[in-house]
Amino acid sequence: MNLHAQQPIRVPGAEDGSSLPILEAESVERTYRMGRVAVQVLKGASISVRPGEWVAILGSSGSGKSTLLHLLGGLDRPDAGAVRFRGSSVSQFSSGALDRFRNEHVGFVFQFYHLLPELNVLENTMLPATVGVGRLEWSARKQEIRERARALLDRFGLSHRVRHRPAELSGGERQRVAIARALMRRPEVLLADEPTGNLDAKTGGSILDMIAEQHRNGLSVVMVTHDQWIASRADRVVHLVDGRVADRGDDHAPHPA
Numbered sequence: 111m112n113l114h115a116q117q118p119i120r121v122p123g124a125e126d127g128s129s130l131p132i133l134e135a136e137s138v139e140r141t142y143r144m145g146r147v148a149v150q151v152l153k154g155a156s157i158s159v160r161p162g163e164w165v166a167i168l169g170s171s172g173s174g175k176s177t178l179l180h181l182l183g184g185l186d187r188p189d190a191g192a193v194r195f196r197g198s199s200v201s202q203f204s205s206g207a208l209d210r211f212r213n214e215h216v217g218f219v220f221q222f223y224h225l226l227p228e229l230n231v232l233e234n235t236m237l238p239a240t241v242g243v244g245r246l247e248w249s250a251r252k253q254e255i256r257e258r259a260r261a262l263l264d265r266f267g268l269s270h271r272v273r274h275r276p277a278e279l280s281g282g283e284r285q286r287v288a289i290a291r292a293l294m295r296r297p298e299v300l301l302a303d304e305p306t307g308n309l310d311a312k313t314g315g316s317i318l319d320m321i322a323e324q325h326r327n328g329l330s331v332v333m334v335t336h337d338q339w340i341a342s343r344a345d346r347v348v349h350l351v352d353g354r355v356a357d358r359g360d361d362h363a364p365h366p367a
């Protein structure tokens with residue numbers, strides 16, 4: 111038997127040159143209820159992110175961008191529709207698998223940083239790597255975890271800040287810490303919610319440069335923003351309008367009378 115016979119190698123989904131999306135939402139719906147008032151924010155929103163892609167979701171304030179990002183990251187569940195990570199339905203994950211998905215496979219960056227005020231920069235950065243780690247494992251891995259955090263902080267120009275608390279840092283520095291923390295577990299996807307929304311243009315630009323560098327290294331990025339210029343840094347821009355995702359912002363515009 112000729113073991114070297116030319117057999118076509120079949121890669122699922124590769125027939126047309128594409129590959130399985132790393133993260134996707136299919137027709138997701140989400141309604142918030144406050145007392146007797148129900149507001150449907152997402153009305154069948156779909157988005158598909160290819161491995162290594164940087165997608166920006168552009169939408170006005172209140173259009174449901176954060177809601178969609180939380181669904182994509184498993185922080186919230188859709189009322190209908192599906193979220194899939196590498197083809198597996200996130201809503202069917204066991205609670206352990208869901209924790210692992212949120213802690214290891216995705217990294218979150220928020221507009222207001224969400225650092226813990228009582229922890230210093232190094233401790234904030236290491237935090238995701240300490241979640242669910244028992245005492246024995248912690249003693250065995252402490253050194254490695256600390257070195258990873260220090261290397262990230264060094265890379266982001268924060269080595270002189272490791273012992274400082276968030277309150278002692280500028281907004282730009284806080285967001286750099288938040289990105290270091292998000293990258294701590296080497297996620298495959300970074301989910302960024304208006305990551306420059308609280309920063310001046312120059313500082314925001316440097317944060318986008320950092321995200322761009324990680325993207326060049328292979329990280330997939332989903333970033334939501336209300337700012338067209340910021341969105342234009344991504345490979346692809348989609349629009350969240352009327353609870354749905356469109357390639358163009360004017361698809362749902364009313365027809366002229």
Ligand SMILES: Nc1ncnc2c1ncn2[C@@H]1O[C@H](COP(=O)(O)OP(=O)(O)O)[C@@H](O)[C@H]1O
Nearest residue numbers: 142144151169170171172173174175176177178
């Ligand atoms: N937990 C919640 N409870 C009730 N309403 C909410 C909640 N979160 C968001 N909303 C409402 O849903 C809409 C979309 O919110 P959000 O996803 O935060 O939009 P965006 O991020 O685009 O500004 C807004 O009208 C907001 O007030």
Ligand SMILES: [Mg+2]
Nearest residue numbers: 175176177303
């Ligand atoms: Mg928001």
